Amino acid sequence: MTREYEVILRNGLVVDPVNGRHEVADVALADGKVAAVGEVTGQAAAEHDVSGCVVMPGIIDAHVHLSPWLGGAPGHRMLAQAGVTFALEMAGPIDGVTKFATTHGCGLSIACIDYVRPGHTVTSNDPGADELRDTLARARAAGAIGLKILGGHFPLTREASARTMAVAAEQGAYVAFHSGTVHTPQNVGGMRESCELADGNPLHLAHINSYTRGLDGSALAEAEEAIDILGQHPNVWSESYLAPINGNSGKCADGAPESVATQRNLERGGFPPTDAGMVEAIRAGWAQVHVLKDGVHVLTGGEEGLAAWKAAGSDIGISFYANPPEPRMHLATAKRPDGSFAVDALATDGGGIPRNDLCSRGLALVHLDALSLDGFVQKVCVSPARALGLSARKGHLGVGADADVTVVDLERRKAVKSFVHGAPVLMDGEVVGQGCRMLVPPEGADHVRGLGLDVLIAEPGSMLRPRGA
Ligand SMILES: [Zn+2]
Numbered sequence: 001m002t003r004e005y006e007v008i009l010r011n012g013l014v015v016d017p018v019n020g021r022h023e024v025a026d027v028a029l030a031d032g033k034v035a036a037v038g039e040v041t042g043q044a045a046a047e048h049d050v051s052g053c054v055v056m057p058g059i060i061d062a063h064v065h066l067s068p069w070l071g072g073a074p075g076h077r078m079l080a081q082a083g084v085t086f087a088l089e090m091a092g093p094i095d096g097v098t099k100f101a102t103t104h105g106c107g108l109s110i111a112c113i114d115y116v117r118p119g120h121t122v123t124s125n126d127p128g129a130d131e132l133r134d135t136l137a138r139a140r141a142a143g144a145i146g147l148k149i150l151g152g153h154f155p156l157t158r159e160a161s162a163r164t165m166a167v168a169a170e171q172g173a174y175v176a177f178h179s180g181t182v183h184t185p186q187n188v189g190g191m192r193e194s195c196e197l198a199d200g201n202p203l204h205l206a207h208i209n210s211y212t213r214g215l216d217g218s219a220l221a222e223a224e225e226a227i228d229i230l231g232q233h234p235n236v237w238s239e240s241y242l243a244p245i246n247g248n249s250g251k252c253a254d255g256a257p258e259s260v261a262t263q264r265n266l267e268r269g270g271f272p273p274t275d276a277g278m279v280e281a282i283r284a285g286w287a288q289v290h291v292l293k294d295g296v297h298v299l300t301g302g303e304e305g306l307a308a309w310k311a312a313g314s315d316i317g318i319s320f321y322a323n324p325p326e327p328r329m330h331l332a333t334a335k336r337p338d339g340s341f342a343v344d345a346l347a348t349d350g351g352g353i354p355r356n357d358l359c360s361r362g363l364a365l366v367h368l369d370a371l372s373l374d375g376f377v378q379k380v381c382v383s384p385a386r387a388l389g390l391s392a393r394k395g396h397l398g399v400g401a402d403a404d405v406t407v408v409d410l411e412r413r414k415a416v417k418s419f420v421h422g423a424p425v426l427m428d429g430e431v432v433g434q435g436c437r438m439l440v441p442p443e444g445a446d447h448v449r450g451l452g453l454d455v456l457i458a459e460p461g462s463m464l465r466p467r468g469a
């Protein structure tokens with residue numbers, strides 16, 4: 001008998017809001033696509049009984065770090081373990097991201113935006129439009145789909161931040177902003193400024209919860225203010241995350257952390273923003289070092305964390321317990337009057353930062369009835385697919401869609417299986433995927449293929465369409 005399909009997932013609860021499906025059904029995969037959904041009578045080379053589990057479109061994490069600057073190579077394995085099938089790397093440098101994808105790929109698809117960083121990809125904190133066009137062209141040729149403004153870490157002037165978004169819009173490129181400029185800190189005021197500087201241009205505004213930490217008052221009141229600002233800017237697409245920890249670089253130079261965000265977090269914990277302050281903060285457990293254990297990063301404080309930080313010459317990831325719980329939960333679940341989510345997506349800012357918690361914490365909100373299962377799929381599949389210009393092929397399980405599927409054990413709030421373009425990546429909790437596929441602009445395709453990676457071609461102008469368009 002001929003086998004018509006490569007994979008059949010039998011008797012799972014298929015949750016696919018785009019196609020209005022929320023029922024027990026079979027899902028068959030063939031040639032990297034969803035081939036049939038419903039009562040599937042044919043046979044497959046691999047059949048899996050997933051009764052009792054949820055079968056959903058592959059999870060898309062729209063904010064991760066997989067670069068030498070932040071996150072690092074282990075992020076591929078950590079994302080695969082978390083059931084993620086597609087991830088947007090939110091900083092670059094692009095050459096480091098492609099390098100780690102070739103050496104540490106675990107079968108995921110990824111895209112990358114490259115940072116606009118003074119002294120690295122631009123000459124100063126006030127680059128002009130022509131310099132930004134050149135920066136974008138170099139990033140695209142190397143495989144990045146756009147640019148990241150790293151305001152909270154390496155701020156630009158207000159004017160240069162605005163120019164970056166204008167240039168991205170002009171070129172049909174993706175652009176994201178971690179709020180903050182040389183004039184304005186990373187808080188709800190900085191977030192308002194980012195939205196104003198976008199001036200109607202498309203923008204992915206990163207990790208809304210990190211502007212609502214209650215440093216200047218009530219964290220919940222700040223979350224409400226953030227929701228109000230987003231409501232006034234339909235050109236702004238946003239995500240928030242659920243983890244209590246943030247994620248920073250621990251790298252110090254000339255006696256102090258390089259990143260402004262790292263300095264601020266030390267001060268918040270009562271430590272001076274210096275080398276010595278970092279040592280004390282790690283020892284005290286306020287700063288948790290991302291220590292590599294069994295191929296993944298684990299939060300580690302005390303003497304063990306300090307030894308790892310020193311062994312890395314300070315160039316290692318660090319997290320602080322910076323995020324109060326109330327705004328994290330509120331921003332993940334709040335809706336606009338029309339019923340759509342106030343913050344478009346749930347992401348993690350994870351990858352190599354150990355907080356890949358879309359299932360563990362996101363499904364806790366489902367357990368609490370704060371988010372419906374369909375709402376969860378909307379936030380971690382449908383909305384990010386749309387932002388990336390991939391709605392036709394990802395974020396749903398219609399016949400002909402990419403065979404990106406995540407199978408979730410709802411009771412344990414854990415991904416148990418995943419497939420990317422039909423190939424198994426996670427099998428019963430074990431990472432079995434290999435390689436990496438990158439979403440790249442047309443002009444970066446040959447370069448990325450030449451590195452040995454598969455490519456998906458992004459359509460310029462298809463990304464970050466405004467709400468209602
Ligand atoms: Zn980030």
